[in-house]
Amino acid sequence: MLQIGFIGTGVMGASIVRNMMKKGLNVNVYNRTKSKTHELIKEGAVWKDTPAEITKSSDIIFTMVGFPNDVEQIYFDKNGIFTEDIEDKIIVDLTTSTPTLAEKIAVKAKKLGGTALDAPVSGGDLGAANGTLTIMVGGEQAAYEKVLPIFKTFGKTFTLHGSAGKGQHTKMANQIMIAGTMTGMTEMMVYGNKAGLDLNKVIETLSGGSAANWSLSNYSPRILKEDYSPGFFVKHFIKDLKIALDEAENMQLDLPSTKLAVELYEKLANKGFENDGTQALIKLWWKDGEQPTSKD
Ligand code: NAP
Numbered sequence: 001m002l003q004i005g006f007i008g009t010g011v012m013g014a015s016i017v018r019n020m021m022k023k024g025l026n027v028n029v030y031n032r033t034k035s036k037t038h039e040l041i042k043e044g045a046v047w048k049d050t051p052a053e054i055t056k057s058s059d060i061i062f063t064m065v066g067f068p069n070d071v072e073q074i075y076f077d078k079n080g081i082f083t084e085d086i087e088d089k090i091i092v093d094l095t096t097s098t099p100t101l102a103e104k105i106a107v108k109a110k111k112l113g114g115t116a117l118d119a120p121v122s123g124g125d126l127g128a129a130n131g132t133l134t135i136m137v138g139g140e141q142a143a144y145e146k147v148l149p150i151f152k153t154f155g156k157t158f159t160l161h162g163s164a165g166k167g168q169h170t171k172m173a174n175q176i177m178i179a180g181t182m183t184g185m186t187e188m189m190v191y192g193n194k195a196g197l198d199l200n201k202v203i204e205t206l207s208g209g210s211a212a213n214w215s216l217s218n219y220s221p222r223i224l225k226e227d228y229s230p231g232f233f234v235k236h237f238i239k240d241l242k243i244a245l246d247e248a249e250n251m252q253l254d255l256p257s258t259k260l261a262v263e264l265y266e267k268l269a270n271k272g273f274e275n276d277g278t279q280a281l282i283k284l285w286w287k288d289g290e291q292p293t294s295k296d
Pocket of ligand 1: 007008009010011012013030031032033036064065066067070071073074094095096097121122123124125231232233236237240
């Protein structure tokens, strides 16, 4: 029976593993902090001690860690994925990482007789929990088609965008767009509040017009409940936008709005909010306890 390996069971990874198991897949798991796999193990996942052990015992290996450095570590270091025989295996990196690293992994995997796909996702913690993620893939068509039935256990939109690295480039396009919706949504709320509007009503009205967007519908209600938990970590958004700006620079492109978004998020992180969710951007304007209370 097909064995799935999964490395990195954080906010996103744990929900994805859960959805895979609900669809009847056998999943082997590894995470740096073992306790984050305890619930999954109770639900049927099997613990393995290292990324190498995951690779040895699985046919298709998924990885979803935090930063590009973490990806480097689990693929290339001692006890990493590439220390094992990966002949005929497919390795899928769901982490938001650099297109360059995705290409490096694909080349190495091919050399060792396996295949690698870069497949970052969008849809947030709720998309992961509900199994409705959007998956943006780079790599070979044949491997993509083999993994497609597994993508369907945790996603609802999947597209192969081209060769290795193109999934990560598509995710960067996604993050550049979100930089705009997050800053726009935050400034809209600050403005609406100062103008004495009922923000619940404003959000409802704007959601039905041309200002409607995912950040507005998913994050503004959390702000009104003073829920700044991640969701999507501030530290990860800064990582993503910096990758996007590096890639843009390589293409001699200037992206001033994205640069401004990074500056704002770095200011937020420097105030100690790097482990909050990205909706915490509003804390640059509203101090704790000063949020408007719901008027409904
Ligand atoms: P997270 O909760 O921090 O999950 C990352 C997990 O990877 C953690 O459990 C971490 O272990 C583990 N990890 C890190 N380095 C490792 C290593 N060297 N070996 C083994 N495990 C390691 O973050 P997340 O929100 O799930 O996000 C994961 C990735 O998806 C990030 O690249 C993020 O940018 C991207 N993403 C997130 C969202 C979202 O809405 N959250 C949406 C789309 C994409 P520890 O427990 O020890 O820290």
